[in-house]
Amino acid sequence: xxxxxxxxxxxxxxxxxxxxxxxxxxxxxxxxxxxxxxxxxxxxxxxxxxxxxxxxxxxxxxxxxxxxxxxxxxxxxxxxxxxxxxxxxxxxxxxxxxxxxxxxxxxxxxxxxxxxxxxxxxxxxxxxxxxxxxxxxxxxxxxxxxxxxxxxxxxxxxxxxxxxxxxxxxxxxxxxxxxxxxxxxxxxxxxxxxxxxxxxxxxxxxxxxxxxxxxxxxxxxxxxxxxxxxxxxxxxxxxxxxxxxxxxxxxxxx
Numbered sequence: 001x002x003x004x005x006x007x008x009x010x011x012x013x014x015x016x017x018x019x020x021x022x023x024x025x026x027x028x029x030x031x032x033x034x035x036x037x038x039x040x041x042x043x044x045x046x047x048x049x050x051x052x053x054x055x056x057x058x059x060x061x062x063x064x065x066x067x068x069x070x071x072x073x074x075x076x077x078x079x080x081x082x083x084x085x086x087x088x089x090x091x092x093x094x095x096x097x098x099x100x101x102x103x104x105x106x107x108x109x110x111x112x113x114x115x116x117x118x119x120x121x122x123x124x125x126x127x128x129x130x131x132x133x134x135x136x137x138x139x140x141x142x143x144x145x146x147x148x149x150x151x152x153x154x155x156x157x158x159x160x161x162x163x164x165x166x167x168x169x170x171x172x173x174x175x176x177x178x179x180x181x182x183x184x185x186x187x188x189x190x191x192x193x194x195x196x197x198x199x200x201x202x203x204x205x206x207x208x209x210x211x212x213x214x215x216x217x218x219x220x221x222x223x224x225x226x227x228x229x230x231x232x233x234x235x236x237x238x239x240x241x242x243x244x245x246x247x248x249x250x251x252x253x254x
Contacts, residue, residue, distance in 0.1 A: 006074065007241075009107030012067045013052075015117055015186055016077065018103035019060040026098055027058055032088065033139045036061070039083050041153055047076050050155040052114075053121040056139040057128065062121045064108075066155075077103050106186070106237055110248060118159060119182040134178055142178070146171050184251050187235070199234065199242040206232045211242045226253035 020026040027033050033056050040063075044051055049072070053064040067073050085098045108117060125137040134142040144154035148167060163173035200211040207214070207225050214225055226249070229239055236250050243250075 006105060007107055008070055008073070009067075009109060011107070011109055011111075012070070013108035013114075014063075014065050014067070014073055015106045015108055015121075016063040016065060016073075016103055017060060017105075018077075018081065019100045021097050021100040023059050023100070024098075025059050026061070026084075026088070027056060027139075028092075032091075035087055036084055037139075037153060039080055039087075043076055043080055044153065047072060047079070049076055051141070051153060052155055052159065053118045053141045054154070055121045055124045055137075055141070057124060062124060064117055064121060073105060077105070110246070112248070113184070115159070115162075115177065116182055116184045117186055119178055119180075120184060120186045122178060123182055145174055196242055199238045202232070202234065203229060203239075203242055212244070214243045215245050223249075223253035226250050 027036070036056055040051065040054070043049060048068045050066040050068075051063070052066065053062070055062045065073065065076070067076065081099055081103065088098055089095055108114070122134045122140055122142040125131050125140065126134065131137050134140065135146060141152075141154040141156075144152040145156045145160065148171070160167065160170035160174060163177075164170040203209070203211040203214070206229055209217075209225060214222060217225065222245075226239065226245070230236070230250070230253070236247055239245065239250050240247050
């Protein structure tokens with residue numbers, strides 16, 4: 001069965017995740033992390049992408065990117081992964097796949113999730129119990145944000161300007177914002193790929209309600225059903241695709 005086409009973002013914004021095959025490491029030494037950032041910097045220059053946040057973990061990577069032309073995300077990710085895997089395989093004298101399956105990409109259509117996603121990405125090492133504070137982790141964009149340097153890999157001006165027009169004040173607000181745990185769940189890789197038809201069948205099996213009818217329920221009943229469906233293992237993206245209900249409503253369903 002062929003893979004379903006990727007959903008493209010009308011805003012150009014994407015949360016991208018890719019993992020090592022069988023959850024194996026894709027970074028073993030400092031040089032490996034530096035190489036990934038070097039490739040991202042070249043792509044940023046050559047492909048005209050904007051990088052709003054990133055976090056390189058031992059066996060997976062989070063990216064928050066903006067493409068300028070609809071569909072460029074495919075070309076950018078192909079170049080990023082191909083270039084890195086060829087370099088990595090040559091360095092470690094290995095062959096074959098390094099990245100598990102294909103990368104996952106989630107369109108970010110609603111601007112109100114912008115800052116939540118930035119914080120979610122920066123707090124990834126904290127959730128993994130690698131560090132206690134985001135500035136303690138070297139391989140994320142957090143330290144770009146709190147630095148007054150202008151020429152960084154991260155396109156931080158847009159975010160910081162939203163906090164304050166004064167750079168020093170914006171940085172302090174940004175730090176304060178990251179002191180609170182991000183409650184929204186942006187995990188887009190925790191479930192095997194299901195077709196929309198399979199998702200709809202699972203929704204009806206769990207809830208007893210056809211997927212297309214859930215949006216017609218009264219708010220309290222709808223939220224209860226959405227919560228139960230998420231507890232069953234369905235992701236926010238899967239529920240959004242099958243029910244037509246917005247990400248925000250699904251995320252905040254209590």
